[in-house]
Amino acid sequence: MKFISYGAARQVTGSMHLLELENGFRVLIDCGLDYETKKKSLTDNNRFFDFDVKSIDVVILTHAHIDHSGNLPNLVKQGYAGQILCTAPTYDFCSHLLMDSVNVQLSELNKNNTKGKRRKPKATNASDLLYTPKDVMETLRRMVTFNFNKEIEIADGMHFTFVPAGHILGAASVLFRVEEKDKEIKIGFTGDLGRVNANLVVDPSPMLNLDYLVCESTYGGKLHHDTESPEDILMRHIQATCIDKSGRLIIPAFSVGRTQAILYSLHKLYKQGRFNNIKVFVDSPLAIESTSIYTKYHELLNDDARDFLRTNGSLFDFPLMLEVENMRESEAIMSHYEPCIIVSAAGMVEGGRIVEHVYNNLQNPQSEILIAGYCAEGTLGWQLKQPDPYVTIRGKQIPKYCTIASTDIFSSHPGHQMLMDYAKLYDAKSLKKLFLVHGDEKSLEAFQLALKKDGFNAEVTEKDFTYRIN
Ligand SMILES: [Zn+2]
Structure with a gap:
């Protein structure tokens, strides 16, 4: 099978990863808005996809944050015809966040159009927006919800399980079990992880017996300093x-x-x-x-x-x-x-x-x-x-x-030490590779260095690069 990161590669936002089976079945994991690529505006950063939208068979959404979900209505608008699989709270959050995202785009357009003068947000042309409320409604209609810890078959020889990731309510890591060429391969995507003992949400659970892990790196090299409650x-x-x-x-x-x-x-x-x-x-x-x-x-x-x-x-x-x-x-x-x-x-x-x-x-x-x-x-x-x-x-x-x-105490991501503790829940010897995504350059480098010291085969993922998984 193949793995390609179309977003959150050498940066934090715009999460978008693809798994493609030998038989051509294509799964997109997250479809978020990119806030970092230095173009003119949010809409310019996110208008086009680096792949054929119609070739995607199914989308799996780890959680509702807009840098993971925010470009879904654009995907649907451009012809994606399949389902979007997520947990029930993620669906509920998306129903508000994606509509709000339209308003944010309207404000940005208005800001650009009025050059700093305050005026009621109003788009002069709906085609300037990445998507409209109608596209959001169609996106929500495609969403299908699943419980945690229940394995679901999505294609011949491909199963997935939502595993609790902490982070925010409903956030999931995604464990794929793929049978190809008489061999079973397990690849896990952490999505965004939460910290241990966080307010409200559960601790992140590891995905067992993985061959490959795609891991977020937001706070790589950065320690959370807060020691008080x-x-x-x-x-x-x-x-x-x-x-x-x-x-x-x-x-x-x-x-x-x-x-x-x-x-x-x-x-x-x-x-x-x-x-x-x-x-x-x-x-x-x-x-x-x-x-x-x-x-x-x-x-x-x-x-x-x-x-x-x-x-x-x-x-x-x-x-x-x-x-x-x-x-x-x-x-x-x-x-x-x-x-x-x-x-x-x-x-x-x-x-x-x-x-x-x-x-x-x-x-x-x-x-x-x-x-x-x-x-x-x-x-x-x-x-x-x-x-x-x-x-x-x-x-x-x-x-x-x-x-x-x-203060870092309310951060919904683990700091460096907690990230390392999470990685060590896996066996460095049996994990063939740990792909690092969702971090800025410094964090990725620091996390990779620390992982290598502990015997992990850690690699920083390059955007649009095809990795063979076997
Ligand atoms: Zn998040």
């Missing part, structure tokens, strides 16, 4: 900003995964009586929808979360938590002069309502922006973390007078 870390920032300075604590967070992990810790702190009278604004419609999906599939969460839910009747709702329904309410937060916590999307501050909160608070020494995870180079989140005294927003240089801090 998520609650102690959050409380330290709440104390320093909201209590000692009566200021605002602004936390950029992805709508799916990170927002829920943060709200869960805030709820725990509230229950422990460690903060009161400080309002928590959740300012992202998508995050609010996603939060209800976490509650809907609570039986897939870890023991701690299920116990907490049983005891308290809710994972995320507490009296100080306020869901911000619309833009008017979002803008009104600026005139809330009491100390508060604002959790808003998107996590890398590359768009969404968080940009407004960052813009409004950057020059306020009483405010703090707490970056709570990975920010790809070039995003506003990444700019904020740099030592420069200014950031550029909407073409304007703005000085950073507020406190800017970061």
